[in-house]
Amino acid sequence: MPDRPLALRPPALVVIDVQKGFDDANFWGRRNNPECETNIAALLARWRRQGWPVVLVRHDSSTPGSPLTPGSPGHEFQEITEGPADLVVTKSVNSAFLGVPDLNTWLRGNDLSEVVICGITTNHCCETTARMAGNLGYETVFAIDATYTFGRVSPDGTEMSADLLSEVTATNLHGEFATVVHTAELLGGGVAQHPR
Template sequence: MHHPIALIIIDMQRGIQQLPERSRNNPQAAERIAVLLAAWRSAGWPVVHIRHISREAGSVFAPGQPGVEFHPPLAPLPHEALFEKNTTDAFLHSGLERWLRVRGIESVALVGVASENSVENSARTAGNLGFRTLVAEDACFTYAKTDFAGTPRSADEVHAMAMANLHGEYARVLDSDTLLGMLPQ
């Protein structure tokens, strides 16, 4: 018997498309997420959507802004779980942990944006809470940024470091095809 893995889709909202033009990695991430989402729905396994709601009035993620809406191909169905967060951690003050525990879900698979931000923070918390945590690295993405020492880092470098921070300690980092292989046939 397969124990279901909850697919947790983090911050795949229209506002992420409205960020200032910066170089990003994994341009196929949304398509990879859509493939995973379709497979999860077909298997009848739990799907959780996380929506970022900003506390800053001028943010594209502020309540009432179009940026809050989900990327249309990844929008939740009425019966799928939806949690809102206003920090970089999907578990903090959201009820997500309780929702998973009540359903006896012990494993989670995280995808979405940004690799070093909400994905990494949520995966760390999931691992620390004792969930078997998987991160599909090709279904996550981020943007180029300058590190603390002032060195510009490419989106690929930022992403790779985030995945390195997680793998083996907080989560198992894998690709989406490997994750798809975990679904019941």
């Protein structure tokens, strides 16, 4: 973790769209990073043990047939998220900052100036949330190995692997919108070490 000033308050852990519907490989395709859930669970355990702020974000899909449609089994949070949360945000677009209740208002109201982002998917809702967090002036940390995504096909028909898309997200964000780190860095020192 690079040396930088620490926030006066601990960072909020923003856990994005860790929902059962993303387990549907027939709908989404092949994913990367099988360690993602283990890393998210470790981050949640650390934050809850320390009494630091946890935000859970859930996607309410309006796409017909989506496993994330409200009322469907896939809309529910995965078991690894079970436990207390300081805020639950629901959204129907990519950014957690465009959900209900308003994440920016809640963070500002609690004097929180730093966020740590993890969840699903790397290059969609996680990346979009990180970009907005950076633009809104938050010190933004992106736990790249506590996210995963799926392969996609580019407009010219080229198959883009999930690993490649994850690397592109890390490259897009790092030093511009966020500091991209690995879970071990958050658990072992740096951003998550200071007291309230």
